[in-house]
Amino acid sequence: MTALVLVEVENGAVRQASRSAVAAASRFGAVDAIVFGDGAQAAAALPGVTRVLSVPGLVNDLAEPAADLLAARAKDYSHILAAASATGKNILPRLAGLLDVQPIPDVVEIKDADTFVRPIYAGNALATVRSSDSIKVLTVRGSNFDPVAAEGGSATVETIEAPASEKSVFVKVELSASDRPELESARVVISGGKGLKDAANFKLLEPIADKLNAAIGASRAAVDSGFAPNEMQVGQTGKIVAPELYIAVGLSGAIQHLAGMKDSRVIVAINTDPEAPIFKVADYGIVGDLFEVLPTLEKAL
Amino acid sequence: MTMKVLVPVKRVVDYNVKVRVAADGSGVETQGVKMSMNPFDEIAVEEAVRLREKGAAKEVVVVTVGAQAAQDVLRTAMAMGADRAILVRTDDTLEPRAVANVLKAIATREEAGLICMGKQAIDDDMNATGQILAAKLGWPQGTFASAVTVADGRIEVAREIDGGTEVVSLTLPAVVTADLRLNEPRYASLPNIMKARKKPLETVEIDSLGVDTASRLTVVSVAEPAERKEGVKVNSAAELVEKLKTEAKVI
Amino acid sequence: MTQIEREEMEFDVVVVGGGPAGLSAAIRLKQLMPDAGVCLIEKGSEIGAHIVSGAVIEPRTLDELLPNWRDLDAPLRTQVTEERMLFLTETRSFAVPYLDRVMPQMANHGNYIVSLGEVCRWLGEQAEALGVEIYPGFSGAELFIENDHVAGVITGDMGIERNGEHGPNFTPGMILRAKQTILTEGARGSLTGHAMKRFGLRKGVEPQTYGLGVKEVWEIPAEKHRPGLVQHSFGWPLDDHTYGGAWLYHFGENLVSFGFVTGLDYANTYLSPFEEMQRTKLHPAFREHFEGGKRLIYGARALSEGGFQSIPRLTFPGGVLAGDSAGFLNVPKIKGTHTAMKSGMIAAEAVAEALEKDRKEAASMTARVQQSWLWSELRDVRNIRPAFAKWGMKLGALYAGIDSMILRGRAPWTLHHPHADNETLRPASVCTKIDYPKPDGKITFDRVSSVFLSSTNHEENQPVHLKLRNESVWQTVNHDVFDSPESRYCPAGVYEQEQTGENAWQLRINAQNCVHCKTCDIKDPTQNIDWCTPEGGGGPNYPVGM
Numbered sequence A: 001m002t003a004l005v006l007v008e009v010e011n012g013a014v015r016q017a018s019r020s021a022v023a024a025a026s027r028f029g030a031v032d033a034i035v036f037g038d039g040a041q042a043a044a045a046l047p048g049v050t051r052v053l054s055v056p057g058l059v060n061d062l063a064e065p066a067a068d069l070l071a072a073r074a075k076d077y078s079h080i081l082a083a084a085s086a087t088g089k090n091i092l093p094r095l096a097g098l099l100d101v102q103p104i105p106d107v108v109e110i111k112d113a114d115t116f117v118r119p120i121y122a123g124n125a126l127a128t129v130r131s132s133d134s135i136k137v138l139t140v141r142g143s144n145f146d147p148v149a150a151e152g153g154s155a156t157v158e159t160i161e162a163p164a165s166e167k168s169v170f171v172k173v174e175l176s177a178s179d180r181p182e183l184e185s186a187r188v189v190i191s192g193g194k195g196l197k198d199a200a201n202f203k204l205l206e207p208i209a210d211k212l213n214a215a216i217g218a219s220r221a222a223v224d225s226g227f228a229p230n231e232m233q234v235g236q237t238g239k240i241v242a243p244e245l246y247i248a249v250g251l252s253g254a255i256q257h258l259a260g261m262k263d264s265r266v267i268v269a270i271n272t273d274p275e276a277p278i279f280k281v282a283d284y285g286i287v288g289d290l291f292e293v294l295p296t297l298e299k300a301l
Numbered sequence B: 001m002t003m004k005v006l007v008p009v010k011r012v013v014d015y016n017v018k019v020r021v022a023a024d025g026s027g028v029e030t031q032g033v034k035m036s037m038n039p040f041d042e043i044a045v046e047e048a049v050r051l052r053e054k055g056a057a058k059e060v061v062v063v064t065v066g067a068q069a070a071q072d073v074l075r076t077a078m079a080m081g082a083d084r085a086i087l088v089r090t091d092d093t094l095e096p097r098a099v100a101n102v103l104k105a106i107a108t109r110e111e112a113g114l115i116c117m118g119k120q121a122i123d124d125d126m127n128a129t130g131q132i133l134a135a136k137l138g139w140p141q142g143t144f145a146s147a148v149t150v151a152d153g154r155i156e157v158a159r160e161i162d163g164g165t166e167v168v169s170l171t172l173p174a175v176v177t178a179d180l181r182l183n184e185p186r187y188a189s190l191p192n193i194m195k196a197r198k199k200p201l202e203t204v205e206i207d208s209l210g211v212d213t214a215s216r217l218t219v220v221s222v223a224e225p226a227e228r229k230e231g232v233k234v235n236s237a238a239e240l241v242e243k244l245k246t247e248a249k250v251i
Numbered sequence C: 001m002t003q004i005e006r007e008e009m010e011f012d013v014v015v016v017g018g019g020p021a022g023l024s025a026a027i028r029l030k031q032l033m034p035d036a037g038v039c040l041i042e043k044g045s046e047i048g049a050h051i052v053s054g055a056v057i058e059p060r061t062l063d064e065l066l067p068n069w070r071d072l073d074a075p076l077r078t079q080v081t082e083e084r085m086l087f088l089t090e091t092r093s094f095a096v097p098y099l100d101r102v103m104p105q106m107a108n109h110g111n112y113i114v115s116l117g118e119v120c121r122w123l124g125e126q127a128e129a130l131g132v133e134i135y136p137g138f139s140g141a142e143l144f145i146e147n148d149h150v151a152g153v154i155t156g157d158m159g160i161e162r163n164g165e166h167g168p169n170f171t172p173g174m175i176l177r178a179k180q181t182i183l184t185e186g187a188r189g190s191l192t193g194h195a196m197k198r199f200g201l202r203k204g205v206e207p208q209t210y211g212l213g214v215k216e217v218w219e220i221p222a223e224k225h226r227p228g229l230v231q232h233s234f235g236w237p238l239d240d241h242t243y244g245g246a247w248l249y250h251f252g253e254n255l256v257s258f259g260f261v262t263g264l265d266y267a268n269t270y271l272s273p274f275e276e277m278q279r280t281k282l283h284p285a286f287r288e289h290f291e292g293g294k295r296l297i298y299g300a301r302a303l304s305e306g307g308f309q310s311i312p313r314l315t316f317p318g319g320v321l322a323g324d325s326a327g328f329l330n331v332p333k334i335k336g337t338h339t340a341m342k343s344g345m346i347a348a349e350a351v352a353e354a355l356e357k358d359r360k361e362a363a364s365m366t367a368r369v370q371q372s373w374l375w376s377e378l379r380d381v382r383n384i385r386p387a388f389a390k391w392g393m394k395l396g397a398l399y400a401g402i403d404s405m406i407l408r409g410r411a412p413w414t415l416h417h418p419h420a421d422n423e424t425l426r427p428a429s430v431c432t433k434i435d436y437p438k439p440d441g442k443i444t445f446d447r448v449s450s451v452f453l454s455s456t457n458h459e460e461n462q463p464v465h466l467k468l469r470n471e472s473v474w475q476t477v478n479h480d481v482f483d484s485p486e487s488r489y490c491p492a493g494v495y496e497q498e499q500t501g502e503n504a505w506q507l508r509i510n511a512q513n514c515v516h517c518k519t520c521d522i523k524d525p526t527q528n529i530d531w532c533t534p535e536g537g538g539g540p541n542y543p544v545g546m
């Protein structure tokens, strides 16, 4: 069995989520990669990849030509994977449509070649499903598979022609200008609660966020008290985030807040109250006054 | 403009309901639970109605594939402004692939010029039906839309991608899937709900369409996610940074 | 303010509130007048979404309303099989002997344990099948008054922003015109309050008194489940002067309904009905039922406890009151469903007559009530609740036994409710603090995680629906004298006192948490809290089971 992975390359480097997808794919046997636009070299360096299909002519990840191309190659593969990214979620279900198979999105665990675990109901339940399709089309959640290294492999590269796209034309792309990443897509989030006492103190989170390239979030109590704007609220009635690292500062961890961040990979809590419920979900906790901890944390980073 | 917009809508467990995994692991308890229109589909309905109000479309037709009870979401959609509704009746739960087969048949019959739908249903979170449908129809797709404009037989779609927005221009007919920021759907007001009771609702038995609705996935089990385990307490910021670097490897 | 343009729609009858009373009224009306246009609005997002009840119900009224209910798949599935009334001390419990004679009101044979929310959903289906137009998600915000009589209701505006401005999706409420309006909003209805004030409906009757019921639904291991078991308790953890007690019912598929009612005439400002409920679960007589179980739903709701003495005038030009809004609850039985349904049926009969004879006021309702079993049932138990208030729980129970067993409800005297519930609180300086145990996260819980299980939500960007009429009164009365009782009696943690300076405090109102129990509207010492109906569809979303 051979699996094909749609590998995304950004600024010359393979995205971590794609390296996780390669790791997931190696569970099925040999791994080929396909790269749209430049970046075949980066993909060829991934350990475990034997062959890279390079499509330099397809620069903007348009789903229509991408899916056509994948469909034309699909018969050689038992599994076709991508990261559960905006690109993966745009292209792979379309590919599944062309192949007339049922895609399996957001896989968090692979049981065997046909059986997968995926979250449903916003992660409130995990479904184990078995696919009877001959070609399995899946997107995988990066945080659930340890990525392969960026270097160490030496795959062969085969260049293929990009099909034309008439029905869909790329116009432009605007990447958000803010120097802070968006809450929902940030790799690190640092959130503050009522414990920060006022809006001025809330700014204490900024230098740390800068150092970690983190987005800033807030509890509802902090938003209601005017420390932070509404868009920053994390939780049941705010944004739902699942970063690699979530740092909760001076917030108690009410269940409505947890509903918005409990799927983060690593949670850190800083709170004076050792009984605060946030410690029940935190991987690392500091029982202490945030006004003392934050400055030292900033220095230690 | 003579374009007809088709909006598929799905009846799902209400956003506010805390779902509970059935004790026997067969699924999620949906018995007696409040159901509503999938929130992304409300956005899709709103967008379609706006297109008609702007004169870019002639008619908005909503369709759902589901049981008799799914009528209520069609009524809600009509109260929001859709002109008429189609219930494709089935008591089975269909996968996106099967739903797409059904929708393809309806889109062809209706000669839809645009299909505007939710990007994802909040129950199964597949985020797939629109893309599969577009592929099956051979139409271009504008997924995760945050803005759309129709002009000169094309539709321009601003799409939410990781870290920003991408704009694509598609020929019509096309499939657009709505993301959260596309618009803020209007309320179904009481007068409009009353009027919607009188709008046409057609029921089509799924078998009469003669499409393949078989499932390709079997649910082995459904479980609650494991609870997070309480971690460790560290004594200082320095120790924390050390652990984040070497143990958790997140920074 | 500019006049808002409102659309209108005309009906023969508009019913406000889709509880047992309103639904029974609507069904009865359609049975009597199949062609009448009947519209029912309900502020919950669906019928049943705001219903909190025990509930052990008597099927008596259902037999009258829909005699073939057994064939209609009605969700009355668990019959009472076993029951006991316990008197609790801190560590022990004593079953009241000869329950059916000493407390005949507590005899439950032939009754059913149900999820009242589920029963209401079912009644809603029956009503719709008869042609009643039901609109959930819309609240009655105001009475529509024309020429000094009620000519319908105005539903709430939607899309007003937090600052009071009309947002982009502003949708004005609608005028639902009706020849007769039936108010069945349950205990402490807001339109009912307006009607009472406007038409002087409470003149000459005693104040309405209330209790607060705080409830949980649990799923317990099958081997512990004893469907049909009914257990009530009084005594611990309340002191002898505070009325209240717990219930525990096994019903459905491994479900347990547990809850605690506290009389809102309690005096100790430090009392927390929520915490009383939580700690009762730790008593040996209750604890075993929860061990190994899982809490599924949480909710709270006030119920009227004034009974017979507090029933107001029931009719006014253009409308009538029924159900808990009118106070038709049998307190010693803690049953208001069959009485709410009966009063709804009678209201429908009186309204039908008024429609036929083209009368403005359905005045025959009063006589119809007085001639029905409803009246004698409530009259016979009229002294029991006031006796508890007057003599405390133990002597009150003794009196209740005598009243029921010897006098059989025919005592030649009537005991009174001397105070409204907001007048009974005592200053913090003379009250003893109550040391409630910390939640263990297994059997007992805190308020925020409880509210989570009520699936409560309110659209965030709307004006706060709980307001202080006079902000400065809060500090001088609520804070300085009573040490902020609202931060304890509110079962949803809506109110928090916050220190803002050396001697400065303010009240924080987390209106989004509100489960619409109406306690603050009832218990605030100076009636300074104004509970307005929030945007329709807001509030709890209790699932079937509640």
Ligand SMILES: Cc1cc2nc3c(=O)[nH]c(=O)nc-3n(C[C@H](O)[C@H](O)[C@H](O)COP(=O)(O)OP(=O)(O)OC[C@H]3O[C@@H](n4cnc5c(N)ncnc54)[C@H](O)[C@@H]3O)c2cc1C
Pocket: A192, A193, A194, A195, A196, A218, A219, A220, A221, A222, A233, A234, A235, A236, A237, A238, A239, A249, A250, A251, A252, A253, A254, A255, A256, A257, A260, A270, A271, A272, A273, A276, A288, A289, A290, A291, C448, C451, C452, C456, C457, C458, C512, C513
């Ligand atoms: C329907 C509904 C929806 C809700 N939605 C949300 C939501 O989306 N998001 C959300 O966050 N909440 C939500 N809530 C509110 C939630 O229940 C909590 O009230 C809120 O999360 C509490 O915020 P907090 O943790 O900042 O405040 P608190 O609970 O007051 O916690 C403050 C914490 O700071 C600690 N602290 C104080 N001083 C210091 C110090 N010097 N150093 C370190 N620690 C300190 C304290 O020990 C305490 O644990 C919702 C509630 C409801 C009912």
Ligand SMILES: Cc1cc2nc3c(=O)[nH]c(=O)nc-3n(C[C@H](O)[C@H](O)[C@H](O)COP(=O)(O)OP(=O)(O)OC[C@H]3O[C@@H](n4cnc5c(N)ncnc54)[C@H](O)[C@@H]3O)c2cc1C
Pocket: A120, A127, A128, A129, B008, B009, B010, B011, B038, B040, B041, B063, B064, B065, B066, B092, B093, B094, B095, B096, B099, B117, B118, B119, B120, B121, B122, B123, B124, B125, B126, B127, B128, B129, B130, B215, B217, B218, B219
């Ligand atoms: C783990 C798992 C196992 C499953 N197993 C089975 C099984 O054994 N048997 C079986 O029959 N089904 C099964 N299903 C199918 C499942 O019940 C859903 O119907 C299916 O996954 C649809 O996914 P979705 O709604 O998340 O689609 P999405 O692609 O997320 O939906 C996107 C949009 O498609 C439109 N849409 C989706 N469904 C409809 C509809 N019914 N009517 C109108 N418009 C619609 C809406 O506009 C919606 O916003 C399974 C699903 C999962 C996730």
Ligand SMILES: Cc1cc2nc3c(=O)[nH]c(=O)nc-3n(C[C@H](O)[C@H](O)[C@H](O)COP(=O)(O)OP(=O)(O)OC[C@H]3O[C@@H](n4cnc5c(N)ncnc54)[C@H](O)[C@@H]3O)c2cc1C
Pocket: C016, C017, C018, C019, C020, C021, C022, C041, C042, C043, C044, C048, C050, C051, C052, C053, C054, C055, C056, C057, C058, C116, C138, C139, C140, C141, C184, C185, C186, C187, C189, C190, C191, C212, C213, C214, C215, C259, C261, C301, C302, C303, C322, C323, C324, C325, C328, C329, C334, C335, C336, C337, C338, C340, C533
């Ligand atoms: C904790 C508790 C335990 C109980 N236990 C039992 C028991 O075991 N057995 C028993 O028989 N009875 C019991 N009762 C009493 C019984 O539940 C009530 O008497 C009965 O529900 C009253 O019916 P109702 O229709 O008058 O009011 P409710 O059931 O309160 O219904 C009123 C409805 O009107 C809606 N509404 C209110 N205002 C508006 C508005 N302005 N616009 C639109 N809609 C509105 C509400 O959302 C609600 O759905 C209990 C009550 C409580 C609170």
Ligand code: SF4
Pocket: C466, C489, C490, C491, C492, C493, C494, C513, C514, C515, C516, C517, C518, C519, C520, C521, C531
């Ligand atoms: S705010 Fe008032 S009505 Fe709302 S839950 Fe609290 S006490 Fe009850």
